[in-house]
């Protein structure tokens with residue numbers, strides 16, 4: 001029997017039961033669509049991370065107090081008091097591969113201007129910080145070295161802070177704001193940076209001289225972190241080694257001791273975040289593929305019903321010359337048909353859902369050809385796998401028993 | 407003398423029903439020659455259908471020998487049998503057994519679909535010709551639910567004919583039909599038989615059996631008589647004896 005005839009038979013028997021075929025397909029449609037959408041969301045967030053890493057500058061190295069435990073998870077971050085301003089000075093003078101270095105002390109604060117108030121974070125840093133973070137100040141100006149030496153009460157604010165305190169309409173330069181009751185003069189506003197890889201608003205912050213924040217707002221002289229940039233991205237890893245060696249030496253750690261600080265590059269963080277998002281993607285896609293399997297079970301169920309219903313038809317076909325193989329293929333084609341068409345509609349639906357998610361959910365979403373191929377072959381395999389058993393059941397019928405079936 | 411078309415020897419069929427054995431066929435030996443027209447009679451449960459299913463290669467006997475067209479039908483596997491049935495046998499059933507929601511034309515095409523030697527164009531032509539030969543040319547595109555019982559049985563006959571079988575096997579072909587329609591079917595059988603096609607037919611009705619050339623009577627799984635029909639009836643004449651039909655839509 002020729003394949004074209006079998007396809008015709010399959011098509012006809014499906015169109016005889018349109019609603020049933022559609023409902024059976026629905027399982028596959030939903031499964032494929034959700035696999036596509038999940039993979040698209042995963043891929044989108046991966047690309048988002050990559051681009052924000054590039055925008056942050058891949059030369060940036062962060063040193064944080066506290067050690068990492070195995071598995072890459074840093075526990076008790078910030079609880080260790082191992083970083084001091086002297087470390088910054090030492091890195092500056094003794095590390096050849098380091099270009100810029102800045103201490104960072106930061107604190108969550110309440111800011112008041114007139115009758116508006118806003119809670120944000122204040123960062124005490126030195127001038128190098130602007131270069132490390134690639135921050136530009138085009139409204140007003142940065143603070144100066146003199147401000148730093150005198151712990152002047154001046155600050156550079158971010159766009160979000162400006163718009164919440166001053167409505168964004170007026171030039172904030174020259175205004176006075178009270179940070180935890182300390183009056184500070186706004187001398188500039190840094191250019192918008194948008195969200196970072198972790199979804200944090202980088203424009204929601206206030207930057208002030210290190211000495212100002214340290215002396216006037218902090219209760220001790222520990223640093224929250226040290227920001228460094230290497231001379232080029234090529235020597236980045238060497239710079240990390242250089243810094244680690246120096247820090248171990250300064251902190252008088254024995255060779256058997258663990259680091260009491262953590263050196264991280266932007267790339268490291270991006271990698272960790274990327275790994276997390278990959279795990280999430282796999283997780284979501286696996287959940288989605290469960291629905292694909294459920295859809296497959298739906299196909300099997302309906303095919304079994306169909307075989308039972310059509311036992312007599314099978315008997316007639318066998319009596320007049322259908323071989324087992326003909327019957328097997330006839331039913332297989334039917335289930336493959338369902339899963340293929342379902343897969344195809346599912347792909348379209350998945351792409352549609354991805355677009356909607358990215359439009360309304362603000363998620364970055366990218367549908368890749370690979371995910372389409374994966375989802376489609378998955379649905380085809382499911383059609384074959386779950387269609388096989390009912391089809392074989394039909395093919396193994398005895399013509400005489402099938403004919404007698406009521 | 408040429409070897410018989412159908413040759414069975416010591417055919418037995420035993421059904422196991424729990425502890426009891428049902429001897430549906432006991433030691434049947436029978437030859438049917440090419441061109442014969444045989445009617446099998448017998449009380450209900452005497453083993454007629456069981457016999458037909460075995461010689462129709464749909465079922466296997468418990469023991470015995472069976473040759474169809476000089477080929478040992480009991481040595482074939484399932485697929486070989488399927489092909490064998492397709493090539494050699496045309497089936498006609500009491501309950502018509504044509505596919506629902508499939509047009510008359512497509513029903514008749516079915517055996518040819520399973521015959522790889524026949525292409526699509528030839529298949530359509532042959533199916534249409536078969537329908538024409540049973541007088542259903544203008545019903546080719548009707549669905550079974552748009553056809554009367556007699557017309558459905560004629561579709562089944564066309565289907566049985568379309569692949570040029572050596573024998574037509576009919577199990578109570580007129581069992582579900584009124585006398586007039588039955589005689590019309592018998593008229594088709596007569597013309598087929600005159601063209602040389604062998605017919606084996608099971609029937610309950612003695613008057614239908616009178617249209618055949620030979621009558622075989624089964625009782626309790628054995629043949630109790632096998633004789634020539636002495637005064638064979640001719641369907642057309644019997645049709646004339648019937649009162650005129652009320653409606654004219656019998657074509």
Ligand SMILES: Nc1ncnc2c1ncn2[C@@H]1O[C@H](COP(=O)(O)OP(=O)(O)OP(=O)(O)O)[C@@H](O)[C@H]1O
Nearest residue numbers: 421423428430448449450451452453454455456457
């Ligand atoms: N599948 C089966 N399982 C068990 N017993 C069966 C089976 N098929 C038939 N029989 C038995 O075999 C015997 C012969 O049955 P068969 O159908 O051949 O009779 P028949 O002559 O065709 O009767 P009818 O005229 O009513 O059609 C009966 O006693 C029946 O009960």
Ligand SMILES: [Mg+2]
Nearest residue numbers: 454455456577
């Ligand atoms: Mg019977």
